[in-house]
Amino acid sequence: xxxxxxxxxxxxxxxxxxxxxxxxxxxxxxxxxxxxxxxxxxxxxxxxxxxxxxxxxxxxxxxxxxxxxxxxxxxxxxxxxxxxxxxxxxxxxxxxxxxxxxxxxxxxxxxxxxxxxxxxxxxxxxxxxxxxxxxxxxxxxxxxxxxxxxxxxxxxxxxxxxxxxxxxxxxxxxxxxxxxxxxxxxxxxxxxxxxxxxxxxxxxxxxxxxxxxxx
Amino acid sequence: xxxxxxxxxxxxxxxxxxxxxxxxxxxxxxxxxxxxxxxxxxxxxxxxxxxxxxxxxxxxxxxxxxxxxxxxxxxxxxxxxxxxxxxxxxxxxxxxxxxxxxxxxxxxxxxxxxxxxxxxxxxxxxxxxxxxxxxxxxxxxxxxxxxxxxxxxxxxxxxxxxxxxxxxxxxxxxxxxxxxxxxxxxxxxxxxxxxxxxxxxxxxxxxxxxxxxxxxxxxxxxxxxxxxxxxxxxxxxxxxxxxxxxxxxxxxxxxxxxxxxxxxxxxxxxxxxxxxxxxxxxxxxxxxxxxxxxxxxxxxxxxxxxxxxxxxxxxxxxxxxxxxxxxxxxxxxxxxxxxxxxxxxxxxxxxxxxxxxxxxxxxxxxxxxxxxxxxxxxxxxxxxxxxxxxxxxxxxx
Numbered sequence: 001x002x003x004x005x006x007x008x009x010x011x012x013x014x015x016x017x018x019x020x021x022x023x024x025x026x027x028x029x030x031x032x033x034x035x036x037x038x039x040x041x042x043x044x045x046x047x048x049x050x051x052x053x054x055x056x057x058x059x060x061x062x063x064x065x066x067x068x069x070x071x072x073x074x075x076x077x078x079x080x081x082x083x084x085x086x087x088x089x090x091x092x093x094x095x096x097x098x099x100x101x102x103x104x105x106x107x108x109x110x111x112x113x114x115x116x117x118x119x120x121x122x123x124x125x126x127x128x129x130x131x132x133x134x135x136x137x138x139x140x141x142x143x144x145x146x147x148x149x150x151x152x153x154x155x156x157x158x159x160x161x162x163x164x165x166x167x168x169x170x171x172x173x174x175x176x177x178x179x180x181x182x183x184x185x186x187x188x189x190x191x192x193x194x195x196x197x198x199x200x201x202x203x204x205x206x207x208x209x210x211x212x213x214x215x
Numbered sequence: 216x217x218x219x220x221x222x223x224x225x226x227x228x229x230x231x232x233x234x235x236x237x238x239x240x241x242x243x244x245x246x247x248x249x250x251x252x253x254x255x256x257x258x259x260x261x262x263x264x265x266x267x268x269x270x271x272x273x274x275x276x277x278x279x280x281x282x283x284x285x286x287x288x289x290x291x292x293x294x295x296x297x298x299x300x301x302x303x304x305x306x307x308x309x310x311x312x313x314x315x316x317x318x319x320x321x322x323x324x325x326x327x328x329x330x331x332x333x334x335x336x337x338x339x340x341x342x343x344x345x346x347x348x349x350x351x352x353x354x355x356x357x358x359x360x361x362x363x364x365x366x367x368x369x370x371x372x373x374x375x376x377x378x379x380x381x382x383x384x385x386x387x388x389x390x391x392x393x394x395x396x397x398x399x400x401x402x403x404x405x406x407x408x409x410x411x412x413x414x415x416x417x418x419x420x421x422x423x424x425x426x427x428x429x430x431x432x433x434x435x436x437x438x439x440x441x442x443x444x445x446x447x448x449x450x451x452x453x454x455x456x457x458x459x460x461x462x463x464x465x466x467x468x469x470x471x472x473x474x475x476x477x478x479x480x481x482x483x484x485x486x487x488x489x490x491x492x493x494x495x496x497x498x499x500x501x502x503x504x505x506x507x508x509x510x511x512x513x514x515x516x517x518x519x520x521x522x523x524x525x526x527x528x529x530x531x532x533x534x535x536x537x538x539x540x541x542x543x544x545x546x547x548x549x550x551x552x553x554x555x556x557x558x559x560x561x562x563x564x565x566x567x568x569x570x571x572x573x574x575x576x577x578x579x580x581x582x583x584x585x586x587x588x589x590x591x592x593x594x595x596x597x598x599x600x601x602x603x604x605x606x607x608x609x610x611x612x
Contacts (some may be wrong), residue, residue, distance in 0.1 A: 060368055063373040074563070074584030103345060103382065152344065157381075163583065172588050173582035178381035180509075182575060183597055187590070 001145075001203055003113070004213045005120045013121025014126035020097030021147055026113035028121040030086030044081035044123075046073060047087065050110060053092045068110050070172070070190055071131070071161050071173050075115070077124035086123055088114050102151050104159040105180045107176065108133045111161055114198070119208060128164040129173050130204065132196040133157065134189045136181060142188055144196035156181040160193035167205075169197045241557035246525030249548060256303075256554050263514070263552045263603055264303040264453070268610050271459035273297035273310055276500055295432070296503075300452040303554060306439040307448045309456040311350065311432055315392055315465065315493060318427040347506075348387045349380040350432040351455070354449055357439050371446050374433075375453060378569060382509050382577035385432075389504040392428035394493060397465035406497065407466045422469065426491060430462055443554045446567060447513035449511070451607060454510055458611060461500035467491050497561030511571035512607040513578075516552040516596040517562035518586040547586045549595055551603075564588055568600040572608045 001019050006120025013028040031044060035124060038045045048069050050061045066077035072088070090110045097105045111131035135146035135154035143150055151157055162169035172190070181189075237244040238254060248255050258264070271277055276298045296311040310430055355364070378426045379385065395409035396418060408418045434456065436449050553559055563585025569578035581588060 059369040059373040062369045063377075066366065066370045070582050070584065103377070149584075158579075161583075171583060172581055173583040175579060177576070177579040178377060180383070180575055180577065183594070186576070186593070187577065 001112075001200060003116050005116060005206050005207060011121075013117045013119070013123070014114035015120060017109055017111050017116060019096070019105070019109060019143075019145060021094070022109040023093040023096075024106070024109040024113040025091045025093060026110070027089045028086065028114070028117035028123065030121060030123055031081040032087070033081070037089055038085055039083050040078075042082050042094060043078040044076060045085045046076065046078075047085060048072070048088045048114075049090070051089070051091045053095045054099075060099070060103060064107050064110060067107055067174060067176060068114060071111050071129050072114055072118070074173060075125050075127050075129050075163065076118075077126050079161075080124045085119075087120075088117065089122070097148055097151050101129030102157065104133045104151070104157050104176065104178075107131065107145075107159050108161075111174075116204075116207075120211070127170070128201070128204070129161050130169075130197050130200045131159060131161040131174075132193050132200060133159050134192050134196070136179070136185055136189060140185075140188075142192040144192055152202035155179055156185065158189045158193070160190065160197075162194065162197045164201050168202065169194050169201070193206035237557055242561045245519075245557040245561050246522045247527060249519070249530065249579075250522055250526040254550060254555075255557050258552075258554075260548055261551045261599060263606075264554065265381060266300060266302045266607060266610065268301075268452075268455050269299040271297055271457045273308075275459065275460060276461045295462065295500075296456045296458070298452045298456035298459065299380065300455065302358075302448055303442065304440050305442055305445075305448060305487055307445075307452040308439070309452040310435045310436045311456050312435070313433065313461050313462065314431050315495075316431055317429050318429050323541060344381065344383065346387055347380060348385050348390065348605045349376050350385070350434045350453070352361070352376055352434040352436055352453065354436045354445070355438065356441050356445060358441075361528065362418050365409075367445070371449055374446055375436075375449055378578045379453070380452065382418065382511060382569070383508050384509045384511075386504070386506060387429070390430040390431060390432070390462075392465050392493070394424060394491075395464060395496075396422050397466050397468045397494075399435045399469070407464075407499075409464055409466070422467075423492070424467065427467070430498045431456075442556075443552075443559050444515055444565075444567075447515045447552075450513040450569060454512060455611065457503070457505065458510070460503040462503055463495040463497075464499045464501060465495050467493055467590050504602075508573065509577065510608070510611070511569050511570055511575075511577045512604045513567060513569040513599045514551065514603040515553055516551045516568075516599070517558060518547055518564040518566070518588060518592055519550065519562050520586045521546045521548060530532060547589070549592055549599075551599055566593065570597075570598060570600050570604050572604060 004016040006014060007016040007025060008027050011027040015026050017024045017026065038047065048063045048065055051057055052061055052117050076102050090113060092106050095106055107129035111129060115129055116210050121191050132144055133146060135143050137153060138155045139153045156177060158177040159175040159176065160172065164172045245255060251293060253259060274294045275292050293312050294310045295313050298309045300307045352372045352375045356368055356369045393410045395407050397407045398418065399405050410419055434453055436452060438445050550558065552561060564583050566579040568576060570576045
């Protein structure tokens, strides 16, 4: 994983998020004045849109959007900005998976890039959220950050988002699993995902530290 | 003493009947109910709503299957499989319709393999995801007004599509069209010969059909009287409906099987194209073949932390003093089958499980954010989902 923070000029926070397979540009603007219908009297409103690598957004992107929103709303310190709005736009540049069958790599990249962009924008968060994808092969081996082919060959695929508190994965914010798996597989996946989230977190801190040092 | 009494302002506590409190403060109302050990719907924490299903009755083949009925009502619709599911006060009507498309991407290799591969696919465990397909669902949650589809409808439809694809329930081979041929005999009688009917070999061998077709299935799912999340209801309804699907047999008229047509473009370039007029048999149909062991059912769970301040037992103790304010550990409860506005809006953490009768999972969705999801609670919901699946699978005829 590598991320280029403050990638765009005209927004408050942005990030170009790269994994070996997936690329997403995220932009965050906020807190800004909302449209009347978006305004929430006690909280920060969140406007989120996900755009696909090719073509126009479909129900598939609405679904990714919904999952990202569930994660972001639970880490935003929304009470700090009543009657205001935060806009998040996530543009997928490269899906890295066959789009008619999967959405897990994009979902993970969208969550991570959105968090980077929010941190860059300086919007208050109560915790960090980091997502990772795990594919479980037919022989039971779990691979974090699978490739296109590994996804196709997998028995089940899982996207897990952890809430990071005090520098370590604290609890599960979201898990989205498809395929064929058992109870033991779930525990195994959570284990692998946690290790992967720890690595991500270390990289995340490095990136943010480098950014803070420049400023 | 008497002057003092006159000086005090009398404050009447405002109180609301339970149903009004539930509207103005759903969270408090829910917490009060939970502290008494039941939910606003008066169900227990781990109690599901009862499900009743009516499978296949809206389908065009329904009356035909019932010889006692003389009326052939309903045979003019295009529904291939259906289910009316009732859970509590919610009705979910699922109608599956179909269409036929020409397979244009098939390689020669596929055509050769096809014959023997079919049976293998259904029994094979580790089959490729590309060998399976899904139905195209449209979910409509009726709210008594018209308009563009809501996010919830789009998300539920997409989830149904993805889950069905990954659950590997519907093999592509089951949707292959095996066209028959309509022949006119010497005595003028018209007969349709299908590849699977007796003495078909000699007829079929004389017609060589080069093209391949597949059925595509569409599911229209209407939800009436929504009271909570609808994914599990829609999924279960879709499973029952899919089970009842009958695919119409299709045939080509013998005159059209080797029809060649000359297409002229720009006057000079002539291309020979084959055209087929594929027709569906109005009466004859075959039941769809599904990967039975992967048929699975969904259930939803909510997790909520009990608020000690809303606890009615503490409330009564509070009257004596502050001794009730002992810091206890936060207790999280698991509520099965979320229903009602209070539960839906107050419960931030939820789990959706789709599992089959063997206890294998096809989909697991966890949304955190509210109560912390501990492994113990996850294990509990998994155990409940197995019971629920066994119960729902029992309703399958």
